[in-house]
Amino acid sequence: MPVGIIINALSVLLGGIFGAIGGRKMSNNFKDGLNMAFGICSMTMGIYAIAPMKNMAAVIFAVIIGTGIGLLIHLGDLINRGAAKMQQLISRFVSSPTGLDQKTFDATLVTVIVLFCASGTGIYGALTEGMNGDATILISKSILDFFTAAIFAANLGYVVSLIAIPQFIIFIILFLMAHSIYPLTNPAMIFDFKAAGGVLMLATGFRMVQLKMFPTADMIPAMVIIMPISWLWMTVILPML
Structure with a gap:
């Protein structure tokens, strides 16, 4: 059962509702301070995940090559375009809040969709839970996402809560894919x-x-190629050294 994915989607849903109701009372200093805390928490989670790695060279190769692939195919731009189309669909049901022009509303909403649906942490967490049932990453991310959704909902309104639906669908697809890949891996x-x-x-x-x-x-492509590179490093390259 994808417990982490369910909790993560609920955190966005409830955070959006909370922010739409009372988030306007948050001061800018409070929002900025929370964002700094979110950043250091993300770094802490990253360091914790990096520490047990077995093949540093394979990880470095994967990050460099994966980033190169992403830049070559303009993956970031493709994700933004997909988010823009998603934004157009959502905006049919929810109009921009009073005091916020449509252009600013649309641009901010695209940013939020990318943040919740296509972040490296979310993709990594969904794949990890699919492979070994470890929901720790997504549960930790859910704490951050609740307050992030609340902050954005203070300006965008209840539309932020609706992002929980595509987020859940995307993460479930990744979960199912990872579940079938796990038997082919090693520790x-x-x-x-x-x-x-x-x-x-x-x-x-x-x-x-x-x-x-x-x-x-x-x-993000680094997450796709790391396992083949890790396997290649252990079975082909290391025996030659």
Whole structure:
């Protein structure tokens, strides 16, 4: 049962409702302070995931090659376009709140959709739970997502809660895919996979505190190629060294 995915979707749903009702009373200093805390929490989760890795070279190769692939195919732009189409569908049912022009509303909503539906942490968490049932990453992410949804809902309104629906669908698809891949893996490959996800969580943390805007969306392919590279490193390259 995808417990982490259900909790994560509920956190966005409830956080959006909470923010729409009382979030307007949050001061800008309070919001900025929370965002800084979110960033350091993401970095902490990343460091925790990286620590047990087995093949550092494989992880580094995967991150570099995966990011290169993402940049070449403009994955970040593709994700933004998909989010824009999703935004158009959602906006048919919910209009922009009073005091917020439609252009700003649309641009911010696209950002929120990408954040909740296509973040490296979310994808990594869904895949991890699908492979070994570990919901820790998604449960930790849910705490951050609840308050993030509340902050965005303070400006965007109840529309933020609706993002829980596509998020749940996307994560369930990833969960089912990972569930079928897990029997083909070994413990070392799993640790390297977690380490690659940890790198993305570190990059996300840097973006949250606005220290460095890493292309986290373009780094997502690293999560796809890390296991084949880890297997290749252990079975082909290491015996030759």
